[in-house]
Amino acid sequence: MTLTVEHATLPVLGRLPAHSSRTEQIAHIAEAAKQIRIQDLKLVHYAGAGHIGGDYSAIDILATLYGAVLDISPATVDDPERDRFILSKGHVAGALYTTLAAFGFLPVEELATFLKPLSALNGHPNRTKVAGVEANTGPLGHGLPIAVGHALSAKLDVSMRRTYVLVGDGELQEGSNWEAMMAASQYQLDRLTVIVDRNRLQQGATTKETNDLDPLPEKAAAFGFAVVEVNGHDHGELLDVLSAVPFRPGKPTFVIAHTHKGHPISFMSNNVAWHHRVPDDAEFAQALKELS
Amino acid sequence: MTVTDRPSIADQPRYDCRDAYVETLAQLAEADHRIVGVVNDSVGSSKLNSFRKAFPDRLINVGIAEQDMVGVASGLANGGRIPFVSAASCFLTARALEQIKADVAYSNTNVKLCGMSPGVAYGELGPTHHSVEDIAWLRAIDGIRIIVPADPIETAAALRWAAASEGPVFIRVSRMSVPKVYSDDYEFRLGKAITVRDGNDVTVISNGTVLWRALAAAERLAEEGISTRVLSMPTVKPLDTDAVVAAARETAGIVTAEEAVTAGGLGGAVAETVVQHHPARVSILGFPEFAPTGSAGYLLDRYGLSPEGIADAARKLVMTGK
Numbered sequence: 024m025t026l027t028v029e030h031a032t033l034p035v036l037g038r039l040p041a042h043s044s045r046t047e048q049i050a051h052i053a054e055a056a057k058q059i060r061i062q063d064l065k066l067v068h069y070a071g072a073g074h075i076g077g078d079y080s081a082i083d084i085l086a087t088l089y090g091a092v093l094d095i096s097p098a099t100v101d102d103p104e105r106d107r108f109i110l111s112k113g114h115v116a117g118a119l120y121t122t123l124a125a126f127g128f129l130p131v132e133e134l135a136t137f138l139k140p141l142s143a144l145n146g147h148p149n150r151t152k153v154a155g156v157e158a159n160t161g162p163l164g165h166g167l168p169i170a171v172g173h174a175l176s177a178k179l180d181v182s183m184r185r186t187y188v189l190v191g192d193g194e195l196q197e198g199s200n201w202e203a204m205m206a207a208s209q210y211q212l213d214r215l216t217v218i219v220d221r222n223r224l225q226q227g228a229t230t231k232e233t234n235d236l237d238p239l240p241e242k243a244a245a246f247g248f249a250v251v252e253v254n255g256h257d258h259g260e261l262l263d264v265l266s267a268v269p270f271r272p273g274k275p276t277f278v279i280a281h282t283h284k285g286h287p288i289s290f291m292s293n294n295v296a297w298h299h300r301v302p303d304d305a306e307f308a309q310a311l312k313e314l315s
Numbered sequence: 316m317t318v319t320d321r322p323s324i325a326d327q328p329r330y331d332c333r334d335a336y337v338e339t340l341a342q343l344a345e346a347d348h349r350i351v352g353v354v355n356d357s358v359g360s361s362k363l364n365s366f367r368k369a370f371p372d373r374l375i376n377v378g379i380a381e382q383d384m385v386g387v388a389s390g391l392a393n394g395g396r397i398p399f400v401s402a403a404s405c406f407l408t409a410r411a412l413e414q415i416k417a418d419v420a421y422s423n424t425n426v427k428l429c430g431m432s433p434g435v436a437y438g439e440l441g442p443t444h445h446s447v448e449d450i451a452w453l454r455a456i457d458g459i460r461i462i463v464p465a466d467p468i469e470t471a472a473a474l475r476w477a478a479a480s481e482g483p484v485f486i487r488v489s490r491m492s493v494p495k496v497y498s499d500d501y502e503f504r505l506g507k508a509i510t511v512r513d514g515n516d517v518t519v520i521s522n523g524t525v526l527w528r529a530l531a532a533a534e535r536l537a538e539e540g541i542s543t544r545v546l547s548m549p550t551v552k553p554l555d556t557d558a559v560v561a562a563a564r565e566t567a568g569i570v571t572a573e574e575a576v577t578a579g580g581l582g583g584a585v586a587e588t589v590v591q592h593h594p595a596r597v598s599i600l601g602f603p604e605f606a607p608t609g610s611a612g613y614l615l616d617r618y619g620l621s622p623e624g625i626a627d628a629a630r631k632l633v634m635t636g637k
């Protein structure tokens with residue numbers, strides 16, 4: 024099986040006009056998330072590799088950010104004043120590429136090169152190859168320090184630009200995150216928003232069985248963050264909280280987005296086997312049916 | 316001892332060295348209660364599920380936290396355990412390098428570092444997941460024995476040796492399937508090269524997943540009348556300098572072929588030796604840059620680590636040689 028341009032079927036959705044209503048925005052995000060999931064499923068199935076479980080738990084967050092929150096467009100992708108989004112859980116590169124394509128940063132046809140020899144679309148994102156990628160992540164625990172650095176540079180510039188970083192919950196077991204969180208609160212980076220994809224699974228097991236993170240809200244609060252919990256698949260909740268910057272003046276924000284790995288596919292959802300399993304033909308057909 | 320009388324090494328059945336790794340580790344753990352595994356959410360990728368079942372409280376999973384993992388291993392060793400740290404080589408060696416230097420090497424603790432899926436085994440996952448720098452980094456640190464096994468037999472033998480010998484060891488364990496290069500009675504000897512094919516025109520020094528490719532290159536060169544000595548160099552540190560000097564003296568030059576960067580790995584070690592003891596021409600094959608997107612096989616071929624690529628480099632030395 025090979026991925027070809029025929030499998031790059033994603034419609035380019037772009038952004039709604041700024042004056043659109045909240046209801047219109049939410050509908051737009053929902054449509055984007057659905058289309059991104061369908062396209063991402065095809066990438067993983069036909070390329071024969073990827074991290075679909077983590078892709079699917081993050082896609083509603085990505086669609087909300089790019090669809091209605093981030094002040095960034097294909098025209099401003101190099102503008103120093105753009106908002107920054109850093110994907111720290113870099114293994115969900117497929118979801119990021121598909122999102123970037125949905126909002127016009129990347130030609131849809133280019134998705135057909137995913138993982139192929141010499142493709143810009145590597146298994147982990149590369150900012151030197153793909154417009155819109157801010158950091159070469161893949162090793163976990165790198166995005167949050169980079170985000171703190173960017174938020175600090177914005178503060179030094181007395182700029183209103185915002186910094187968002189998406190981290191996995193398993194990823195939070197890396198100490199570098201907590202070092203960065205201490206710095207973020209020390210420097211009162213209230214235009215920094217850390218979003219945790221709280222799907223409670225990591226590569227081989229649940230986070231609880233492996234190295235429990237709870238009580239996560241209390242830990243983040245103790246590290247000086249304003250903590251908010253949302254349903255990470257509810258576009259309205261995500262839109263409201265991610266648009267509210269600063270959430271508490273003087274404090275960086277820690278959004279715990281409760282999600283399910285593999286959401287909303289019946290046989291993938293909350294199933295650790297789908298960290299990097301590839302759907303076979305029958306599973307592909309079933310997932311496509313559930314999404315459509 | 317070696318298996319070079321077969322039709323072609325390239326046509327032999329292939330094995331994932333992780334299988335030999337877990338099987339041997341379980342046998343060692345059965346025989347010695349001091350042995351424990353230490354992992355970073357890498358139970359599945361190290362194929363340690365059966366080990367966990369057999370020794371539930373002797374597989375320590377610290378979560379995704381490599382610095383902690385190596386520090387904890389050092390403490391376990393301090394308490395009399397023999398920890399086998401088992402993690403993707405890229406994260407084990409890059410993320411925990413200072414723990415490896417200070418807590419393991421400088422402190423001389425009895426920690427066995429097992430770098431899983433090293434080199435470019437992770438192919439399309441890209442340079443963040445490639446572990447081609449590990450050999451160069453660890454070579455620069457005093458006191459770590461570095462072993463790069465070529466097949467399942469050598470993987471098992473090196474593991475048994477590591478369990479029996481005191482002190483820090485780094486062993487690469489590949490997931491890329493390889494044919495057997497050695498026969499079952501192979502015994503690992505630290506710091507000793509093995510002449511897996513004799514020859515006197517040119518020498519190829521190799522190890523790990525590339526060794527069988529070097530043998531396949533020698534088969535091709537033989538058809539052209541070029542006699543190639545293939546030295547297996549499973550121990551990168553301490554290096555068998557006698558074997559290297561002999562090759563420099565007796566053949567037209569040395570090609571080094573390894574799944575690692577071209578600066579500071581086996582090639583670097585060989586070049587340092589040759590330059591100081593018997594200057595000779597050395598051609599170093601490996602990865603000179605961050606690799607582009609591609610499968611492991613594609614990348615090995617692209618950077619001249621295919622049988623043809625290795626044969627080309629050897630031929631060049633012979634053509635312009637002595």
Ligand SMILES: Cc1ncc(C[n+]2csc(CCOP(=O)(O)OP(=O)(O)O)c2C)c(N)n1
Pocket residue numbers: 074076077078080112114161162163164190191192193194195220222224225226284355356379380381406410
């Ligand atoms: C430093 C580092 N160690 C290990 C890995 C291997 N790895 C890739 S994804 C993953 C699990 C990540 O879990 P989580 O952050 O919860 O992501 P999600 O479950 O949302 O995909 C692991 C251990 C890595 N990429 N980086």
